[in-house]
Amino acid sequence: MSDSEPATTQSDAVPDPDVDVSPSELIEQAVAWLEAEPDDDIRRELTTLVDAARTDNADALADLADRFSGRLQFGTAGLRAAVAAGPMRMNRLVVRQAAAGLGRWLLDQEATGAMERAAARGVVVACDARRKSDVFALDTCRVLAALGIRSMLHPGLTPTPVLAWSITGLDAAAGVVVTASHNPPADNGYKVFLETGAQIVTPIDVDISEQIGAVDPLDVPLAAEDDHLIQRLDLSWQEAYVAAVPQVRLRPDVPGVPVAYTAMHGVGAETIEMAFAAAGFDPPIPVVEQHQPDGTFPTVSFPNPEEPGAMDLLLETAASSGAAIALANDPDADRLGAAIPQADGSWRRLSGDEIGWLFADHILTNTSGDDRLVVTTLVSSSLLGRIAEAHGVHSEETFTGFKWIGKLALERAEVGQRFVFGYEQALGYLVADRPLDKDGITAAVLMAEIAACAAADGVTLQGRLDALADRFGHYVTAELSVRIPPSEGATWVAAIEADPPAEVGGVAVVGVESYPEANLVRLKLDGGTRLQVRPSGTEPKVKLYGEAVGMEPARLESLLESLAATR
Structure with missing residues (x-):
């Protein structure tokens, strides 16, 4: 799943179109999964599903096909999907398979000389507050230890930036954080970082994915929880991260202003409060209902600051507290949303x-x-x-x-x-x-x-x-998503490249630029407007982006709709 676009449940669960499995084969695969599944709650839900499928229940068979027709693929930020049974969902067997693939890749890097002492340098691991995050993180460490690779496990719940920051400090070979970021509550995920503290990039993601595919998820060796290769870190790395935060201030002479803040039920609140104090600011004014970590996200159905309504409680807190600005982290605290007061007393959410x-x-x-x-x-x-x-x-x-x-x-x-x-x-x-x-x-x-x-x-x-x-100039931006099968998205982009429209919404197209590495095409319209189209790599949709200078937002949105209508 791309961390650069709003997520939906099972965002990396893209079925393999070449997999055609019969009902009996689906049931056989599910039964084999049951025999290996370590968690009682996952076993119960899969048992119920298998029992229904055995009665030729069409919904149950479709659900099994969705879970077992392929496996989760590494998107631009690792793995993400709903927590449930099967190779197309997030569960302990899928996590063990992913950890084993990552471990094998690291050992290959060491063996070929591409990375020195990868096993000894090890992998830093952390997790958020979502369902099963803690066991996913510990299983990762146990799989790595069984391969002879050291792991360093952050204590408790850790913001993604703290995990990423600690990788270079510990001179680790890689990092893993168990989080689904801003995905819906049912999801969890698995994000992998390089030794630089940056996320994995192509072709490394492809190489790791191939290693994962070579691992049988039903038979992954595990070390004991107290294996000597599993090191439990203390809070010193969170403290070191916080101690470095004041370096980002460029005007430390300027006193702070009241700031309203929501952690959106995620893991950022404690670190934010420490960071504000270290930077010389008063603590932010919290949205109390969303301040503590809670993987069920009881006050927001889609914990993404980009989503309409997600920041409503924050705006109420900001208005009632006299704040000068309202800030929102997503649940793993690697994103920032903001809203500002207007002259009429209302609050406006800023675009990214x-x-x-x-x-x-x-x-x-x-x-x-x-x-x-x-x-x-x-x-x-x-x-x-x-x-x-x-x-x-x-x-x-x-x-x-x-x-x-x-x-x-x-x-x-x-x-x-x-x-x-x-x-x-x-x-x-x-x-x-x-x-x-x-x-x-x-x-x-x-x-x-x-x-x-x-x-x-x-x-x-x-x-x-x-x-x-x-x-x-007054720059205006807009976005539009069109839900279509993944294969049709790439075909649409290719068709625009091969035969671009002469006009969109009555405005002449004066130029076309292609970015094949990003699977993106850009149309330049008369007057300087640009429209861009790219298929999602992980969701059944195409995303359209528009930018213009001095144009009414509604007009730019209508141009995107006109372009979408050409499909």
Whole structure:
């Protein structure tokens, strides 16, 4: 599942179209799974499903086919799916298979000389508060230990940025965090990081996936829970991460302002409070109902700050508390949402691009050097490039998915470019040089500083955005998703490339750009509007992105709808 797009249940559970399994074979596979399944609750639900399938119940057979016709594939951020039985769901057998594949890949890296001392350096492991996260994390350690690979397990519940940050500090060969990030409550996931603290990239994800495919999930050796290769870490790495947070502040002389905050039932609250204190800010004003970790997400059906309604309680808290800004982490705290007050007393949720513009303006205004580099993704706003140009610094666009931003930051460092900021429109921001992944905690601290600077200067955050619009033009962005079978999405993109439309919504198409590595096509319309199309790599849908300058949002949305209608 791509961490750069809103998730849906079973986001990585894409059935293999070449797998055609008979009902009897499905039942046979399910029974074999039952014999290996270690958890009673999963055994009970699968037993019920098998019993129904044996009566030729069509729904039960369809459910079995959905679970057993293939296996979860590594998306741009590892594995994600609903917690349930079968190779197309998240469960302990699938996690053990994934851990074994990762371990085998690490051993191969050591054997070929591509990575020194991989087994001894080991893997850092952490988890969030979702269903079975703790046992998934421990099973990962036990599988690695059985392969002779050291593991280091973070205590309790750990934000993803803390896990990623600790990888380089521990000089580990890799990192794993058990989390489904902002997916619906029924899901869990498995995210893998490289030794750099960045997420896995192609072709490494393909190599690991091949290793996983060679492992029988029903027969994965396990070491004992107290094996000497399993090291239990203490809280010192969380404390070290927090101690480094003040480095992101660029105006430490400016006093803080009231900040409303929600952890969205995730694991960010404790670390955020520590981070704010270390940075010299008062604790944020919490949404009490969402402050403690709770994997059932009782107050929000879709714990993603991008989703309509997800930040409603936060906006109520912000309005009643006199906050200057409202901030939201997603459940594993690697994303940041924000809302700002308006002149009429209402609150407006910012788009991911608007947050990115505020960060870019603040960072580039308060740093120096023509070696600076800012990075965004192809589907994010092009305004970042305009801001960078005005400051005389380097800017780059890369593929969708934050792993590509981390990769580009490393590559450009080799030619003397200094990464200072990266973002993607799906609320992912990197405002520090470590970890090389999106970090909603350090981003929250710097956004609190941006709000404080605006207050000290006697302007509003809306005023900051209006000033950027006055300087560069009023940039408008929009998105649209069209649900179609995965194979049809790629076909549609190829058809647009081969025979692009002459016009969209009455506006002439004046240029076409293809990005085959991202499976994306960009149409340039008369007047500067750009429309982009790409199929989701993990969901049965195509995503369309629009950007224009000086256009009414409704008009841009209608252009996307017109493009969608050409399919």
